[in-house]
Each structure stands twice: as structure tokens, then as C-alpha cells.
């Protein structure tokens with residue numbers, strides 16, 4: 474008996490020692506993609522406003538345009554395409570859904586209703602319409618289904634034509650678009666903030682031949698080009714591929730710039746060795762002078778951390794002269810600046826000499842550090858109408874020619890209020906305890922350490938706060954299934970996500 478007890482004590486002790494070693498060395502065995510590959514300097518941050526809504530009336534456009542809130546209640550509204558009939562297709566990756574928003578039929582600027590087109594997909598994001606098919610990019614694949622725009626109907630089954638794209642990491646969204654060459658371009662962002670990638674398709678745009686669905690990398694060194702589109706400079710020249718790119722984090726409030734690049738076949742655009750105009754990266758630049766010298770600098774620089782996402786060139790017949798040929802770019806907004814920046818749509822105007830001028834187009838989502846919206850993508854219909862998605866308020870806005878202050882703007886949907894009972898069963902003490910272990914094992918603290926002074930000059934961490942006002946356990950589980958990049962995607966079970974949700978909602982009420 475005594476012997477058995479002694480053996481048990483030894484086993485427990487050995488277990489404890491192993492556990493201590495595992496915890497102490499976890500930075501060496503935790504998957505690379507979850508690591509922030511820079512010294513963790515000051516750790517602090519400021520989150521988006523806790524569901525605050527200063528009211529959509531603060532939104533402003535240049536003269537000659539009228540704004541309406543076309544559709545609401547679209548959680549995680551991301552990419553957009555306008556059909557030949559004038560309906561709008563919107564992807565909702567966190568919901569696993571692609572939704573059809575019916576065009577405005579009675580002239581009030583508001584959609585006549587919505588209907589799900591595809592459900593149960595794996596984080597559907599990028600969309601394309603071509604030759605009677607709707608193409609959808611999921612996290613690791615691209616699929617297509619026959620789509621009759623006039624009848625607003627799908628037929629046949631959803632068939633995956635490209636599979637095995639790299640999965641997860643910091644940037645799980647996939648963007649697609651058909652080029653003038655008929656090939657399908659697929660953008661896959663980096664797995665990390667800054668690192669050497671193992672998979673060459675990451676931080677790159679690849680190009681696929683639709684007759685074989687074979688593809689190869691088209692351009693590299695693009696950290697996260699979420700938006701791209703073709704620009705027709707003039708009738709004589711071939712269209713140029715123009716892509717937005719999000720600069721790396723943790724180098725301060727004002728560096729590096731986010732980028733607009735003219736993407737050419739075989740081009741290298743700098744990441745992770747250089748940022749902006751070939752400025753050597755402090756963590757990864759050393760020893761790569763030749764690659765940096767050969768890299769393409771951006772053709773336009775956005776302010777640091779503005780996070781340019783979708784881009785669309787205004788080329789539909791109805792476009793007013795001052796905007797014909799201009800691009801609209803959605804600036805999703807910063808998460809790590811001392812004062813927030815971005816949160817608007819800008820227009821880019823090309824001069825005859827190739828210079829680019831940036832002007833505000835849709836502003837007012839950010840007022841006194843309070844956020845009411847985060848623009849994601851832009852699409853123009855054949856009649857010139859412009860649509861803009863917002864994944865913060867879950868809306869799609871509509872911009873049409875006109876000057877009257879729109880009576881149909883309405884205010885942002887009411888802030889989410891969790892039901893009274895949500896502090897009950899699911900967030901019980903046992904779940905919170907299990908959630909704390911999952912938080913620790915996945916090193917959530919790396920990017921969410923609240924123990925750091927709020928007055929640090931540079932924000933390198935996202936401070937979690939006011940979560941209970943915007944999430945309940947189920948909503949948090951949905952968030953964790955497809956978190957907002959650059960928050961990494963963690964491959965957890967929904968049960969683990971539920972425990973983790975209970976923990977974060979309890980700790981960061």
C-alpha cells in the first residue's frame with residue numbers, strides 16, 4: 474500500500490516537472506503562426522467602441538451623391554458583387570453564408586429583401602461572377618455553382634474547382650477575381666505579421682487557368698492584398714492589376730504605410746524584407762539588400778494601419794465625369810494606433826503623369842474615437858450605383874447620383890444587447906475555468922495583455938473590453954470561428970470555443 478502511494482507521488486511529481494518545463498518553453502513549441510514575430514515591447518491597446526453608434530447621419534459624401542442604408546442585419550458583411558439584374562451578392566464568412574440582396578424596386582434606395590444563396594460554407598469571402606457561374610472563395614478552396622442572375626436562382630451543385638489552399642493563420646480571407654486574360658486570380662495573405670513563409674502561395678497572388686484549374690504564383694511579397702481590380706488606363710494599353718496591401722504591425726503609429734501596388738507577373742513587392750518605399754524591415758531585412766533593391770515600391774501609400782481592403786474602379790456608364798476612371802478603396806481602420814485612423818472610403822484619382830491623388834469619399838464612421846462602421850468592399854453596378862459593405866454594423870450602403878439628403882439613411886442598427894439569461898448555464902464556473910486553460914494554452918495573452926499601461930506611445934496589443942455589451946457566448950463562438958484579421962484563426966472545437974467564450978466574456982466584461 475505504502476509502496477503504491479509512493480509510486481503515485483513520484484508520478485505526480487514527474488508530471489508536475491514536465492508541465493512546468495512545457496509552460497516555461499511554450500514559446501518554442503507553440504505553432505509559429507500564432508507567434509508575434511517581434512519583441513513584445515509595450516503591450517497595450519484600444520478596442521473598437523463598445524457598440525457605440527453616433528448615428529448614420531454623421532456619414533458624409535461628396536456633392537452629387539446620395540447615401541442610403543441598402544441592407545442591414547448582415548453579420549460580418551464582407552465582399553460584394555453586383556449581378557446583371559442589379560441585385561447584390563454579399564459574403565458573410567463568419568456565418569458560412571453567401572446572401573443575395575434584391576435590388577431596390579420602389580426607389581427608396583433600400584433592398585427589397587434578402588435570400589441566402591449558399592450556406593454551410595467554410596468562411597466564404599471572395600466572390601466572382603463569370604459565364605453563368607458564381608465563384609466563391611472559401612478558406613482553402615474555390616468553388617462554383619451555376620447562377621441565373623435574371624431568375625435569381627442557382628442550379629446544380631456547388632463544385633470545388635481549386636482545393637488545398639493554405640489554411641488559417643493571421644489572414645484566413647481569400648479574394649478572387651477573373652482577369653482580362655480569363656484566368657482566375659487568388660490572393661492569399663501571410664500566415665503571420667512578419668515571418669518567412671513555408672508555403673509560397675502565402676503573401677502572394679496566384680493565377681489559375683480555368684481550363685485545367687492548374688495555378689502558379691503570379692506575384693510575391695504582398696503581405697495581405699485583400700482587394701484587387703483591373704484598371705484600364707486608356708483604350709490602347711492592357712489593363713493593369715492594381716491591389717491594396719496591408720502593411721505590417723508593431724512598428725509604431727505611423728509606419729509602415731499601407732500600400733497600393735501595380736502587380737505584374739513575377740513581381741516581388743517587398744514583404745517581409747522591406748516596407749513602403751523599399752525601407753529595410755528592422756526584423757527581417759538584414760542580408761536581403763538585393764531582393765529589396767529588386768522589389769517594386771507601391772504606386773500609392775495609404776496612412777499606416779488604415780487597412781485598405783476592397784477596391785473598385787468606377788467605369789460604369791452612369792459615373793459622373795469627376796469620378797470616371799477613379800478607384801474607390803475601403804479603409805477598414807486601425808486596431809493598433811494610439812488614436813484611430815481609417816474607417817472611411819477614399820477615392821483615388823490618376824493624373825495624366827501617373828500620379829495618384831487621394832480624397833475622402835465616404836466619411837463619418839469614426840467620430841471622436843467612436844466607431845460606427847468599418848468599410849470592407851466596394852462594387853459598382855452596371856447602372857453606376859455603388860455599394861459598400863460594412864462588417865462592423867452588418868450593413869450594405871448604397872451610393873447613387875443625387876444631391877438630396879437621403880430620408881432613408883436611418884441610423885445604425887441598435888447595439889447588440891445580450892439576453893439577461895446569457896450569464897447563466899453556458900458561462901458557468903466550470904466553463905470559465907476550462908476557458909482559462911484554453912486561453913493560456915493558445916497564448917491569447919501575447920496580443921491581449923491588459924497589464925500594460927494605457928498611455929504607452931505605441932499600441933502593439935489589442936485591449937479587450939466591453940465584450941459583454943456586444944457578444945453573448947454564441948456570438949463569441951461565431952466570432953472565434955472566423956476572427957477579424959489579423960487576429961489568428963485557432964483550430965478549436967466549438968465546445969472549446971464555448972468555454973473560451975465564457976472565460977473572455979467573464980474576464981473582459
Ligand code: HEC
Pocket residue numbers: 507508509520521807808911912915916917918919920921935937938940952956957958959960961963973977
Ligand atoms: C497575434 C495576435 C493575437 C492573438 C494571438 C490573439 N488575438 Fe484576439 N485579436 C487580435 C487583434 C489584432 C484583434 C482586433 C482585430 C480588429 O478588430 O481589427 C483581436 C480581436 C479579438 C476579439 C474581438 C474583440 C472585440 O472588441 O470585438 C476577441 C474576443 C479576441 N481577439 C479573443 C482572442 C482569444 C480568445 C485569443 C486566444 C485564443 C486571441 N484573441 C488571440 C490579435 C490576436
